[in-house]
Amino acid sequence: MSDTAPPTAGNQTPAGDKKDGESRHFIQQLIDRHIAEGRWGAPGDRSVVRTRFPPEPNGFLHIGHAKSISLNHGLAVEYGGKFLLRFDDTNPEAEEQVFVDSIIRDVEWMGARWEGDVRFASDYFEQFYEWARDLIRKGLAYVDEQTPDEIREMRGDATKPGTNSPYRDRPVEESLDLFERMKKGEFPNGSKVLRAKIDMASPNMNLRDPVMYRIVNKPHHRTGSTWHIYPMYDWAHGLEDSIEGITNSICTLEFENHRPLYDWFIDAINQDRDPLNVDYRPIHHPQQTEFARLNPTYIITSKRKLKQLVEEGHVEGWDDPRMPTIAGVRRRGYTPEGIRNFCNGIGTTKFNASHDYSLLENAIRDDLNKRAPRRLCVLRPLKVTITNWAEHGDADRVEWMDAGNNPENEAAGTRQVPFSGTLFIERDDFMEDAPRKFFRLKPGGEVRLRYGFWITCHEVVKDETGEVVELKCTYDPQTRGGDSPPPDADGNVRKVKGTIHWVSAAHAKAVEVRLYDRLFTAERPGKATGNPIDDLNPESLEIVGGALIEPDWETTEGERASGTGAFGDGIERFQFERLGYFCVDADASEASGAMVFNRAVTLKDSWAKAAKKD
């Protein structure tokens, strides 16, 4: 199985919060019980556990699917069982090969490794068909010739029981014949269906003679035009699970009402079957269990609405870094490990919870803090001239400063960044009329340049519009590397409150930085007006064209060897110090051809928070 997943998946919580080790969520407890009872094999054999991720290839995977993948895959890993990837491709009207490809890529990226080949429900169509005929012969299914409207009408509603179809008790031979001709394509779409004969008065609407097959005269992306009938979800899903030997068929809460049907179909197939009869043995009966889907704030996961975002141009595509799709968060710079930690952290329950988006951001920060190499990058450059640079050596000299690659990982070592007489600092790090608690650069003030020298601002140069265009500063050669200068004659050590980032003007490279923020400003996009578009964040993307990064920013082999910057998906991610976490985007800047970096998430900023309060 996977070598990227944690050894024990599931509801991992940081150590120390449990009385006796790890607590187990309700699905783990259920599986534990079944294993003890020997429901799936020899009592105590944990390796019998088999789970699956069963996407329909009709769209892109989103962050909600990550929860399902991580649950199913995690369970298989934990028990030493198997995890399968299977496409539930039973509807040729919605499904396409491109989605198959993108989903495979996304599941792989999430770190889930499946057993054997990718499976397809469509590979089992022949078997489904045989079992359907079996049900007809047992008098448990029939071909109905009512129109869709009539069927709906006859189904009744929650208060009124339905009424039986006039075709319900037609002879078995007649249904068998019609069913075969439906399969061959003799009838138009919608003219006939195969229905299970259950109970038109059931309080559970799913049991009111559910449709098993409908006629769809349309080629399927994998089976071509072999079939003119296609199985419905309820009929197909349990059979897919059964064929694959799935023990735990895990799905979301809205399928709770479908479980009786899931069980009914398998029981119906098994009716009259005998374990001793090699030609007519009962089929495997998996356990369906429902859990609450992931439900983060500030995002939407409705396929229809995501599609609308793309088609109306509110984002640039399915992999726009603001999209909650797996492709989107990948491009945003999120890590599969961070996403997995988030999924495990929120637990597995049947409670319809709401998950703070900031929890996901924290999980990403947490992962990236440990693993991302540090770099210096100035988003909005403000020129700083060191006026006394020539007084302490050659005016054109460059001093190479040691900079730490990752304070969280000593082994990541240091790199050298060039320091010279002309620098750029962040415009936001200078204020002419600074509030008292502003620790950065101000007129007459002194500040530390990270890994560099301490500088003091003596003069503010403005252009004709009054905008600050340059700062004239002096540096203290005794603060090389950022260290405090030696004590003065009275033994007092000079201190500086702030440390800011910078680049050397002659060395820095121009890059484009895309600052992404949440796509929506509302916790529940569309809640107020019904339309999420109304809650779009107008500032979800800010493109910074003239950013400057230190010259040798690429991740080095040395760093990778230490574990810092070693990302399994090959995406280069960094912490731009004091700014946030960024990743390299495949795009190059349209304007300049420069490298593009995407901001995954900012650093926590207690200064911004305090400033907002005032």
Next chain:
RNA sequence: GGGGCAAUGGUGUAAUUGGUAGCACGACAGAUUCUGAUUCUGUUAGUUGGGGUUCGAGUCCCUGUUGCCCUACCA
């Protein structure tokens, strides 16, 4: 109106199955810090209402309340 499911600090989640309601995130306060980051310490705040059983109830019983799901030839 019928059926199914659920409910523990602001949020999410535990509680050895009847025995001290704990953890994480957040918020707040402080310490450390060459990133206003990280790290560390402390504070904060909870069993959906009402009855009952019990020496003892988040847990069992009764009864309300609230939320989600269900009337596609989608999944």
